[in-house]
Amino acid sequence: MVIKKISILPVFILILMAFQTAPKKQLPAKKPVAVASAGITASVNRGKTIYLERCLACHQVDGGGVPHLNPPLDGASGVLGKDKARLISIVLKGFEDRVELDGEYYSNNMAAHADLSDRQIADVLTYIRNSWSNKADAVTATEVKAVRARIK
Numbered sequence: 177m178v179i180k181k182i183s184i185l186p187v188f189i190l191i192l193m194a195f196q197t198a199p200k201k202q203l204p205a206k207k208p209v210a211v212a213s214a215g216i217t218a219s220v221n222r223g224k225t226i227y228l229e230r231c232l233a234c235h236q237v238d239g240g241g242v243p244h245l246n247p248p249l250d251g252a253s254g255v256l257g258k259d260k261a262r263l264i265s266i267v268l269k270g271f272e273d274r275v276e277l278d279g280e281y282y283s284n285n286m287a288a289h290a291d292l293s294d295r296q297i298a299d300v301l302t303y304i305r306n307s308w309s310n311k312a313d314a315v316t317a318t319e320v321k322a323v324r325a326r327i328k
């Protein structure tokens with residue numbers, strides 16, 4: 177019995193350590209609202225400027241889009257979803273796939289915006305993910321850089 181207890185102790189400690197570190201790592205993904213109130217704000221503010229210059233004409237100031245022409249970004253499952261690489265590549269390469277977006281099709285073409293820097297693309301995507309009714313975690317310049325390198 178004594179031997180058994182001793183051999184189990186390190187395992188038990190390891191499990192305890194795992195439980196202590198795991199929630200810390202997941203914090204940014206699991207608590208987007210808390211992140212939004214702190215670090216994201218600066219990115220959202222920079223992203224707004226880019227949105228007003230480059231996206232507003234089609235997706236509109238309220239993110240509502242234009243029926244049948246340009247999709248809404250407010251409440252769009254693709255904008256709020258976990259697939260940030262897809263969002264990044266839409267901005268880098270443009271989008272004219274004519275795929276169904278939340279039950280609708282849109283006939284306009286979105287041009288590529290690859291001239292924007294990694295930081296600018298991260299900011300504008302963080303902006304659309306945290307504006308109007310949207311709340312989702314940030315897109316980082318590192319994530320944009322990785323996608324840009326992959327699709328080149």
Ligand code: HEC
Nearest residue numbers: 230231234246252254271272273274275277282284285286
């Ligand atoms: C010329 C008009 C136009 C401009 C400017 C434009 N878009 Fe788009 N965007 C579209 C259209 C049209 C689609 C859908 C294309 C399709 O369905 O084939 C789209 C799709 C999207 C999607 C996918 C939405 C979803 O539900 O998955 C995102 C995200 C997006 N645009 C973001 C942006 C951002 C960010 C900018 C500014 C950097 C921008 N767009 C500028 C027209 C535009």
